[in-house]
Amino acid sequence: MQLRSQFPLKLFEQIQSCGIIAVLVIDEVRHAVPLAKALLDGGINVMELTLRTPVALEALQAIRREVPEMVAGIGTILTPAQVDQVAQVGAAFGVAPGLNRRVMQQSQALDLPFAPGIATPSEVEAAVELGCRDLKFFPAEPTGGVAYLSSLNAPYAHLGLRYIPLGGLNFENFISYLSLPFVPAVGGSWIAPRKAIQDEQWEVITSNATESRRLIDAQNFGDAT
Numbered sequence: 001m002q003l004r005s006q007f008p009l010k011l012f013e014q015i016q017s018c019g020i021i022a023v024l025v026i027d028e029v030r031h032a033v034p035l036a037k038a039l040l041d042g043g044i045n046v047m048e049l050t051l052r053t054p055v056a057l058e059a060l061q062a063i064r065r066e067v068p069e070m071v072a073g074i075g076t077i078l079t080p081a082q083v084d085q086v087a088q089v090g091a092a093f094g095v096a097p098g099l100n101r102r103v104m105q106q107s108q109a110l111d112l113p114f115a116p117g118i119a120t121p122s123e124v125e126a127a128v129e130l131g132c133r134d135l136k137f138f139p140a141e142p143t144g145g146v147a148y149l150s151s152l153n154a155p156y157a158h159l160g161l162r163y164i165p166l167g168g169l170n171f172e173n174f175i176s177y178l179s180l181p182f183v184p185a186v187g188g189s190w191i192a193p194r195k196a197i198q199d200e201q202w203e204v205i206t207s208n209a210t211e212s213r214r215l216i217d218a219q220n221f222g223d224a225t
């Protein structure tokens, strides 16, 4: 079985070389641009704005306009109609906490790079059936972390699946995931928690990003492709 990445090579390489997708819950559109700049200043150029707040799509448009170096995707995509909206505003990619066949098919129809969420073997197999090679592992820590993911992937190792773990990651644990050869990047909200965004703590966010990037650079990871 030959699976193709849902992500075009350039996008995959951008995600892999950043190593971290900053997950963001944004309450006010005016926070979008300073937030994106704060992340960039700390060396993080991949972000996911979640559709948990109504301003996410407008925030993404502002970032595309004013901070074009930022690779901005959308998360928490739960319906095919949301896939349409996300593709229309030019998101770089989409993700969801879970696997929804209709959402996946719509993203394929619209050529929106999309990684569905998986946490069990049955979900992995459903994603594989839909032709997915790139998966989001969610919620990573409560499900069993690095040991669980290694076990989960073992029967599928010949398929070359790649996982982006999210859920419960922080400064202490995210590096351990990146040492797995089938993990090109991780994601999470530890760099820019919702409260820090609400309080406009841009220097804190830059410093969290810088520290996270420093931890990655201190390792010597092999090529995870």
Ligand SMILES: O=C(O)C(=O)C[C@H](O)[C@H](O)COP(=O)(O)O
Binding pocket: 023, 048, 050, 074, 075, 076, 077, 095, 096, 097, 138, 166, 167, 168, 169, 187, 188, 189, 190
């Ligand atoms: O809704 C989505 O599409 C998501 O991407 C969910 C996020 O991955 C997690 O909410 C991040 O979890 P924390 O880092 O523990 O806050």
